[in-house]
Amino acid sequence: MTKKIIVTGSNRGIGHSIAERLASEKYGIIMVDYDNKVINSAKTLNSEYGNAEGIQCDVSSYEACENAFSGIDKREIYGIVNNAGINRDVLFRNMTYEQWDAVIKTDLYSMFNVTRQFTDSMIENKFGRIVNISSASWNGNVGQANYSSAKAGVIGFTKTLARELGKYGITCNAVVPGFIKTPMTDQMPEKIREKFIEKIPIKRIGTAEDVANAVSFLMKPDSDYISGILLEVGGGMIL
Ligand SMILES: NC(=O)c1ccc[n+]([C@@H]2O[C@H](COP(=O)([O-])OP(=O)(O)OC[C@H]3O[C@@H](n4cnc5c(N)ncnc54)[C@H](O)[C@@H]3O)[C@@H](O)[C@H]2O)c1
Incomplete structure (x- = not known):
């Protein structure tokens, strides 16, 4: 079986590092992003590793996902990294x-929109690796009622799929990043950034490569007895 992995939100940030790390490990990579720059990002990765392609798709739309993935051979899909995410932080009252x-x-x-496109073929293949990117904010965080709710939902989704799909050789796990340096967090004011570092036992902000490392581990064929877990990549931080 060709080992192709879908990585959503991979034009930049954590998703890009995950795509790069997995490409270097010789998986075929399908980079998915709503930013059309993903096509060029995939070309660059392809020129280095020879195994990447890009698809422009808004993963918040089920219809867009159905259309975007209709042209690929789903039996070749080894794994999915559901990484695309946004935040719109504001106190709930506002x-x-x-x-x-x-x-x-x-x-x-x-x-749902992405994973549902591939569950039938993974069941047929009797193999699959699903890694969902949650966040330490799943446990609740001021200014993130929307984001925390979504990221807690990701955990319920992950644990349910682990239970339903385990008998088909499919694992489903969540990676839970803490505070990671990416364009998403670069917007954060310096003072808040310093407060975060105070709360991190390993006194530094995480890197996208730290997260990619955890995803790479869960993707491995021999990680087949690990399912339904939350793998925290936060330097020991608890919000
Ligand atoms: N950076 C952190 O500290 C941190 C911490 C915890 C969790 N996370 C999570 O990690 C993931 C990646 O975050 P990041 O910091 O790299 O963010 P980022 O903003 O740097 O990158 C997100 C990528 O997702 C793409 N994207 C956004 N909406 C999309 C959509 N509807 N369809 C397709 N692509 C879309 C963007 O174009 C971008 O390329 C997110 O799920 C985020 O919630 C990040």
Whole structure:
């Protein structure tokens, strides 16, 4: 079987590092992003490793996912990394419906929209690796009612799929990043960043490569007895 892995939200940030790490490990990579720059990002990765392609798709839309993935041979899909996510942080009393809706659709609905395209073929293959990116915020965080709800949903989704799909050789796990340096967190004011570092026992902000390392471990063929777990990549941070 060709070992192809779908990585959503892989034009930049954590998703890009995951795609790069898995490409270097000789998996075929399908980079998915709503930013059309993903096509060029995939070309660059392909010129280095010879095994990447890009698909432009808004994973918050079920219809867009059905269309985007209709052209690929689903039997070749070895794994999925559901990484695409956004945040719209604001105190709940000021949160608009649009801010709620955008985050839930991108960070939670995308789990269904993408994964559902491949569950039948994975069951037929009697093999699959699903890794979902949650967040330490799943446990609740001020200013993130939308994001925390979506990321807690990711954990329920992960544990349920682990129970339902284990008998078909499919594992489903969540990686739970803490505070990771990416364009998403670069917008954070310096003072808040310093406060975060105080809370991290390993006194540094995480890197996208730290997260990619955890995903790589869960993707391995011999990680087949590990399913339904939350693998925290947060330097020991508890929010
Ligand atoms: N950076 C952190 O500290 C941190 C911490 C915990 C969890 N996470 C999670 O890790 C994941 C990646 O975060 P990041 O920091 O790399 O973010 P980022 O904003 O740097 O990158 C996100 C990528 O997802 C893409 N994307 C967003 N919405 C999309 C959609 N609807 N369809 C397709 N692609 C879409 C963006 O274009 C971008 O390429 C997210 O799920 C995020 O919630 C990040």
